[in-house]
Amino acid sequence: MISNISSRLQKLRQKLVEKEIDGIFISGTENRYYLSNFLGTAGYLLITERDTILVTDFRYIEQAKEQAPGYQIFQITTSASDWFVPLVTELGVTRLGIEAGNITFAQYRQLSEALNKAQSKLELVPVEGVVESLRMIKEPGEIEFIARAAGIADKALEYIQEMIHVGMTEKEVAWEIEKFMRENGSQSLAFEVIVASGPNAALPHACPSERQIALGEPVVVDIGAKVGGYCSDLTRTVCLGLPHPHDVLFNRVYDTVLEAQLVAIAQIHEGVSGNEADSLARRVIDDAGFGQAFGHSLGHGVGLTVHEQPRLGPNMTDILTSGMVFTVEPGVYLTGWGGVRIEDLVTLENGKTRLLSRVRK
Ligand code: ZN
Ligand code: ZN
DSSP states (O other), X not given: OOHHHHHHHHHHHHHXXXXXXXXXXXXXXXXXXXXHOOOOXXXXXXXXXXXXXXXXXXXXXXXXXXXXXXXXXXEOOSSHHHHHHHHHHHHTOSEEEEEGGGOOHHXXXXXXXXXXXXXXXXXXXXXXXXXXXXXTSOOHHHHHHXXXXXXXXXXXXXXHHHHOOTTOBHHHHHHHHHHHHHHTTOSSBSSOOEEEEGGGGGSTTOOOOSOBOOTTOEEEEEEOBEETTEEOOEEEEEESSSOOTTOHHHHHHHXXXXXXXXXXXXHOBTTOBHHHHHHHHHHHHHHTTOGGGOOSOSEEEOSSSSSEEEEESTTOOOBXXXXXXXXXXXXXXXXXXXXXXXBEEEEEETTEEEESOOOOO
């Protein structure tokens, strides 16, 4: 068994005890990879105190043997009653956890109907966030992948700042960024590139359009690369030429958002909650009179997916601890005018934040 996989499984088994279940059925794609190293796009894991089983269909059997050497490999046959029931019966599980957030209703119904038909006593117990809570604390190797993905996004941003010009459409800018990241080692995009100019920048998740970028307006660029399965997430707001002469707003908004972000990055430390972290930045924005215009939360964890635990936002109770990787991304959005968002990726190390992204313009 690959060493990091066995330590993850050990932690998972402690969780099984806490949740009072004697096995767990893993159906989430990233969770399956995290616990087995298996990259196939179909299959499930069944993990009990003693057994580690990977079930997949015939297309992936060889790949599974190679990538998940510590697992017993089983082949999925036509219906769940054919493979699921005999398997769980043989394992002797009585309370099997299922990932409530990662299983479709149809899959759940199939499993429970198969159990009923066989008059099995096995109980399916919905659990949430079990593997996600392990994924929240990154190993050094995972942070290394995220840092490499962040480095590619940094370079893409430097590149686009050189070549962006008045008259380019948002779509053209987005495509240049996408090409650059793919040609510079990003295995795919962490998410679709966001380029939002002028009034479009007032929409936090705008889709690049045919709109041509004009002089003196805010342009929000939000990008993420992917390396070794791990994502990055970076936002900068740029302005071609100087802001419109009458637009004193731009500098006021920009300076407020930047100050909010720097204050949060400097003051977040081990032990603060997602809510407390959020309020560090929110206070700066409130004091500047833009409180109503910061409509989203301060940040989110990043790893195998671009949005994961911990959550940094109002009422978020996750406690930030060393080994976590998350974004700090305050923003101010004014309908009809535009918006400013500045987003960096940090990790908590020895109790303090360390930046994983580096461009600051
Ligand atoms: Zn982002
Ligand atoms: Zn983000």
